[in-house]
Amino acid sequence: MVSLCGRAVLQASRRSLIYAQARCKSYEMPDPIDHATGIEKRQLLAEAAGNDDPFNIKPIKRGPSTKDCPTLVPSAFDSRIVGCVCEDEATHVNWMWLHQGSPRRCECGHWFKLVYKAPL
Amino acid sequence: MNFMQMSMNNHPFHMVEKSPWPLTSSLGMIIMTSGFIKWFHYKILLMFLLGILIMILSSYQWWRDVTRESTFQGLHSKEVYMNMNWGMILFITSEVFFFLSFFWAYFHASLSPNIEIGSMWPPIGIIPFNPYHIPLLNTIILISSGASITWSHHSLINKNFKQSMISLTTTIILGIYFSILQKYEYNDAYFTIADSIYGSTFYMATGFHGMHVLIGTMFLMVCLIRLKNNHFSKNHHFGFEAASWYWHFVDIVWLFLYISIYWWSFN
Numbered sequence: 001m002v003s004l005c006g007r008a009v010l011q012a013s014r015r016s017l018i019y020a021q022a023r024c025k026s027y028e029m030p031d032p033i034d035h036a037t038g039i040e041k042r043q044l045l046a047e048a049a050g051n052d053d054p055f056n057i058k059p060i061k062r063g064p065s066t067k068d069c070p071t072l073v074p075s076a077f078d079s080r081i082v083g084c085v086c087e088d089e090a091t092h093v094n095w096m097w098l099h100q101g102s103p104r105r106c107e108c109g110h111w112f113k114l115v116y117k118a119p120l
Numbered sequence: 121m122n123f124m125q126m127s128m129n130n131h132p133f134h135m136v137e138k139s140p141w142p143l144t145s146s147l148g149m150i151i152m153t154s155g156f157i158k159w160f161h162y163k164i165l166l167m168f169l170l171g172i173l174i175m176i177l178s179s180y181q182w183w184r185d186v187t188r189e190s191t192f193q194g195l196h197s198k199e200v201y202m203n204m205n206w207g208m209i210l211f212i213t214s215e216v217f218f219f220l221s222f223f224w225a226y227f228h229a230s231l232s233p234n235i236e237i238g239s240m241w242p243p244i245g246i247i248p249f250n251p252y253h254i255p256l257l258n259t260i261i262l263i264s265s266g267a268s269i270t271w272s273h274h275s276l277i278n279k280n281f282k283q284s285m286i287s288l289t290t291t292i293i294l295g296i297y298f299s300i301l302q303k304y305e306y307n308d309a310y311f312t313i314a315d316s317i318y319g320s321t322f323y324m325a326t327g328f329h330g331m332h333v334l335i336g337t338m339f340l341m342v343c344l345i346r347l348k349n350n351h352f353s354k355n356h357h358f359g360f361e362a363a364s365w366y367w368h369f370v371d372i373v374w375l376f377l378y379i380s381i382y383w384w385s386f387n
Contacts, residue, residue, distance in 0.1 A: 012181075029276070030353055036353070037193065037194035039129075039194055040194040040197050041194055043132060043198060055130060055132050
């Protein structure tokens with residue numbers, strides 16, 4: 001047990017000490033987009049391409065919102081929760097699940113439809 | 121979490137993974153505080169040392185993981201960055217109120233001194249520090265370090281690596297110099313924490329400030345290592361920002377300590 005613990009500690013300490021690091025000779029700081037990776041980088045690239053809401057989390061303005069012409073809600077999944085501010089003066093938000101397929105009507109009469117949008 | 125899952129999460133928020141560090145640091149904290157009681161009441165140091173060892177190992181590994189998540193996995197999007205900013209603002213606000221309680225105790229005792237301490241402040245028999253000697257030098261050191269950390273931050277934003285390294289190193293050296301002087305001052309003190317309400321409030325306030333300086337210095341040292349290892353870019357360096365906010369906070373607390381405890385109570 002002691003040797004096992006000792007080995008685990010030794011391995012863990014070695015792992016944190018040895019890792020790749022690089023810096024160019026001129027001591028220049030990296031460009032923020034070059035420096036980033038993962039979701040951070042994809043977000044920065046989307047913004048550089050002019051898309052300031054790459055994850056579609058900002059509120060959207062309703063269109064006519066009828067059954068024939070519903071408000072389109074983008075999602076990368078089969079369903080998404082939609083919050084409808086039914087009237088301009090409304091003091092609360094009405095929430096409902098919206099599923100892939102047929103459009104759905106909020107109790108106030110506005111129609112919504114889920115459209116697929118590839119994930120970032 | 122593998123890459124596929126990461127790319128399927130179509131949102132900018134960071135869903136943290138399972139981690140042992142909240143558990144181990146909680147255990148470390150309860151052992152450390154219980155160890156304080158054992159230390160203060162029975163003069164047995166062992167439990168405190170065990171607690172602080174667990175705390176150091178847990179926090180080192182927890183923050184190492186956070187560094188990996190942000191720098192190497194890119195999980196800190198703009199929204200995550202903003203939330204961490206708010207986390208640090210709320211943390212420093214809580215620290216302000218922590219120190220406010222010590223100032224409250226100090227002013228409660230000093231503005232209307234009890235008959236037991238001679239109805240005067242400082243109490244009878246207490247020889248306070250001369251605020252124009254080391255405490256004044258300490259004030260100059262901390263204000264200078266506040267200037268040098270700002271110099272470092274502006275250099276970082278302007279992609280000037282060399283200047284940022286030099287000024288951050290300067291800040292750390294000034295922080296260490298402050299701690300050394302404070303230790304020297306404590307060794308030379310004419311009163312202890314057991315000498316009246318003056319000693320109690322003085323060492324409670326300046327002692328906790330000293331602890332914060334030590335922690336802030338370590339925080340800045342971690343930033344220096346991360347800066348050297350290319351972890352920061354000009355608009356993504358939260359660790360650095362948090363460390364500099366913390367340092368400014370410690371700096372401002374010192375100014376209040378100096379004015380109200382060192383200078384105001386010295387006749």
